[in-house]
Amino acid sequence: MPLFALSRRSGDVITPLRTLATVVAGAGLLTLAAKVQLPFWPVPMTLHTLAVMALALGLPPRLAVAAFMAYLAAGACGLPVFSGSPERGIGWVYLMGPTGGYLLGYLVASGLVGRLAASDSSGIRRLLAMLAGLLPVYVLGAAWLVRFVPFDQVLALGVTPFLLGDLAKVLVLAAGWPLLSRGADWFRSLRS
Template identity: 55%
Template sequence: MSQTLTLRGVKPREAIKTAAVIVAGVALLTLCAKIRIPFWPVPLTMYTLAVMGIAVATGPRIATATFFSFLAVGAAGLPVFSGSPERGIGLAYMMGPTGGYLLGYLFASWLTGALAEGRQMFGRTMAMLAGLAVTYAVGLPWLGLYIPMKDVIALGFTPFILGDLINIAMVAAGSAMIPARLLGRIGR
């Protein structure tokens, strides 16, 4: 007995294009995770640049699918995260000190993409700052499970905020060179 699966309204060419954008996004996230300055307990990476750039360029749906795919690939054991495989792989890594930031970036992908859609540079910048706030709001309490709460700001925020703001400024400047009508539409 043969069964055929059909998806009404889904065009194969568009599905392939979307999948290619997601795969490229996962590759970009992996590359940006590997570019790092070792800090303890959280390394300084270029995650913020990649997450915000993907969210502004693709919109909330594809940005969230991309970061979720990145997490799924990492959970499966591929060494896509910063410091992996040296600091662990898979779910063990994701449950470690940086796990809250990873979860925060997932939420930030959707929020930034949704808030940035159709906006000019100032609106996109504010959307990225909101996404960064969500990332820290989830990441810092999670980090507090691994280090004393009195040290969370000093070790999980202060060393990284300037780099994150510079990454956001780079995405904002880069996105200013692309017409707003195209941003948030890549992969659609």
């Protein structure tokens, strides 16, 4: 069973309040991940990849997407949830800036990874799903970044500096996932 999955097992009914709490908690995790950053230009390096992939593995795909949509909505409304905000802008100004394509890519990845990595999948399948999830992040991010930097510098500024870090985050999450799942199962058993 996924880390944060909400399911109908042994009389456990999914309630709208519980679903809302899960989505808000996911958006909160994404906000915290955005605030942990190394300053790069034009796109800062954050823990977004780690948080997006963890939510995509741990939540049903629709809830992982809903959590990211809630995060984007909070940012669009002007809350300083994005990395570098409010200093680098807030609301729609930030969303339309250099990181907008990456945020859209994370939204796509949040649903894609969950669909590719079934809850009972092997570690290899989870790893491959996360690697596949990086593809829309980089493709959409780089395509959007062309609006802000010369075409011949897009890879050097918007992809290359982040590849090793993102691969390391994905590998750490893939390796630690069984431990995280067991910890979540233990925590759920305390509520029973």
